[in-house]
Amino acid sequence: MRIFDVVVIGAGPVGENVADRTAAAGLDTVIVEAELVGGECSYWACEPSKALLRPVLLHAEARDMPGIDPGPLDVEAVLRHRDRMSSGWDDRPQVRWLEQAGITLIRGHARLSGPRMVEVTGADGETLRLAARHAVAVCTGSRPALPPLPGLAALRPWTSREATSATRVPPRLAVVGGGVVAVEMATAWQALGSQVTLLVRESGLLPRMERFAADLVADALRASGVDLRLDTTLTAATRDTDVRLTLSDGQVLHADELLLATGRAPRTDDLGLETVGLRPGSRLPCDDTYTVPGVPGDWLYAVGDVNERALLTHQGKYQARIAGTVIADRARDQPLDRGPWSRHTGTADQVAVPQVLFADPEIACVGLTTADAARLGREADVVDYDLGLVAGAHQHSPAYRGRARILLDPARGTLLGATFAGRGVAELLQSATFAITGEIPLERLWHAVPAFPTLSEVWLRLLETHRDTAVPLRSGR
Numbered sequence: 001m002r003i004f005d006v007v008v009i010g011a012g013p014v015g016e017n018v019a020d021r022t023a024a025a026g027l028d029t030v031i032v033e034a035e036l037v038g039g040e041c042s043y044w045a046c047e048p049s050k051a052l053l054r055p056v057l058l059h060a061e062a063r064d065m066p067g068i069d070p071g072p073l074d075v076e077a078v079l080r081h082r083d084r085m086s087s088g089w090d091d092r093p094q095v096r097w098l099e100q101a102g103i104t105l106i107r108g109h110a111r112l113s114g115p116r117m118v119e120v121t122g123a124d125g126e127t128l129r130l131a132a133r134h135a136v137a138v139c140t141g142s143r144p145a146l147p148p149l150p151g152l153a154a155l156r157p158w159t160s161r162e163a164t165s166a167t168r169v170p171p172r173l174a175v176v177g178g179g180v181v182a183v184e185m186a187t188a189w190q191a192l193g194s195q196v197t198l199l200v201r202e203s204g205l206l207p208r209m210e211r212f213a214a215d216l217v218a219d220a221l222r223a224s225g226v227d228l229r230l231d232t233t234l235t236a237a238t239r240d241t242d243v244r245l246t247l248s249d250g251q252v253l254h255a256d257e258l259l260l261a262t263g264r265a266p267r268t269d270d271l272g273l274e275t276v277g278l279r280p281g282s283r284l285p286c287d288d289t290y291t292v293p294g295v296p297g298d299w300l301y302a303v304g305d306v307n308e309r310a311l312l313t314h315q316g317k318y319q320a321r322i323a324g325t326v327i328a329d330r331a332r333d334q335p336l337d338r339g340p341w342s343r344h345t346g347t348a349d350q351v352a353v354p355q356v357l358f359a360d361p362e363i364a365c366v367g368l369t370t371a372d373a374a375r376l377g378r379e380a381d382v383v384d385y386d387l388g389l390v391a392g393a394h395q396h397s398p399a400y401r402g403r404a405r406i407l408l409d410p411a412r413g414t415l416l417g418a419t420f421a422g423r424g425v426a427e428l429l430q431s432a433t434f435a436i437t438g439e440i441p442l443e444r445l446w447h448a449v450p451a452f453p454t455l456s457e458v459w460l461r462l463l464e465t466h467r468d469t470a471v472p473l474r475s476g477r
Contacts, residue, residue: 012039
């Protein structure tokens with residue numbers, strides 16, 4: 001048995017940030033990882049996917065600019081760039097960071113074995129028992145949620161891991177799903193030379209985002225050559241010399257590879273949750289301090305994708321910083337401030353979760369959408385503006401297409417949500433996040449002067465439009 005102040009299960013970005021905060025507070029911290037230190041984001045998600053997409057999106061923009069002839073994409077160079085950005089799937093640099101931060105690393109599969117107890121099974125089959133004086137933080141993330149297709153193992157489908165790490169371009173790629181992973185990977189592989197067919201069920205393309213933004217992306221996918229099929233379900237699939245897909249409309253589609261981008265599920269099924277009275281296989285609930293309720297002693301924490309509050313790396317790291325602070329202050333017997341926006345409370349999970357879809361065009365959003373406001377019964381003034389009319393958009397691309405929407409609280413005069421769709425809009429997102437988290441009133445936003453000619457000028461145009469023609473969204477509409 002080895003005893004530590006804090007045991008962190010999972011060494012992805014979330015676990016690393018929890019461990020960083022507790023170690024910096026002087027707590028003896030160990031982190032347990034069964035795969036690569038750095039987790040899904042570093043090797044099979046955020047980093048490699050954006051490394052594939054960045055050259056693709058730059059190439060598309062360059063083709064539309066006068067005086068630039070970018071020529072064809074160098075696919076092998078793009079794949080080499082992806083490999084570099086994924087550190088060649090070598091976690092030694094991240095291991096060195098743990099050592100420098102004073103965090104102990106143990107490799108193996110970790111399972112809870114009772115209150116404050118963790119068993120780690122190594123690759124050699126040996127088991128090590130760990131005890132935590134103060135806290136165990138579960139940061140195991142999520143895995144692909146695959147549909148119940150007969151013969152799934154023999155089908156050998158791609159998940160997000162294979163889609164971001166593939167070493168060759170499949171001539172024909174079928175993608176099932178309508179979310180961020182499906183759209184981003186369809187964008188990347190179509191540009192790299194695949195003929196992509198994107199199959200989207202009745203819930204629609206990008207169902208959690210504003211409809212106007214999803215429609216712009218759908219138009220661009222079709223223009224790039226993607227065969228986009230809406231209201232289509234995969235009913236059966238087999239693999240022989242290629243993949244044969246039977247669709248809900250009776251058609252048969254052939255592909256060389258099949259990517260199932262059908263959602264994520266928390267990694268809790270082999271975590272030993274039953275040893276502390278919790279149900280394995282489902283999300284691990286937590287309160288706003290990321291403490292798991294119903295476990296006596298306030299020692300168990302669920303941070304990142306595993307709690308399903310917001311399945312985004314940056315939001316998981318935000319949660320980790322708060323959870324690490326909570327653990328450290330409890331260890332010092334310091335009282336917790338449970339008020340909104342305190343150092344111990346993850347308020348942003350409920351109010352201001354930023355997200356970017358890296359496609360052509362980009363979508364950047366934070367806070368409520370119109371559908372969210374209607375579902376919650378929140379009154380809001382909805383303000384739209386054609387982003388293509390901003391001078392900075394013309395400078396960005398002569399044929400720029402885009403749109404912006406903000407939702408405003410009519411009683412308080414503060415921002416509730418913002419969505420931008422268009423090339424380069426990711427860089428508009430932080431200003432919207434500041435406005436929501438800071439609850440900046442409209443009267444003050446008028447004094448935040450945007451530089452000319454930039455895309456940021458859309459803020460002024462949105463405020464002018466609100467002054468003149470705001471459309472109210474009332475409860476029940």
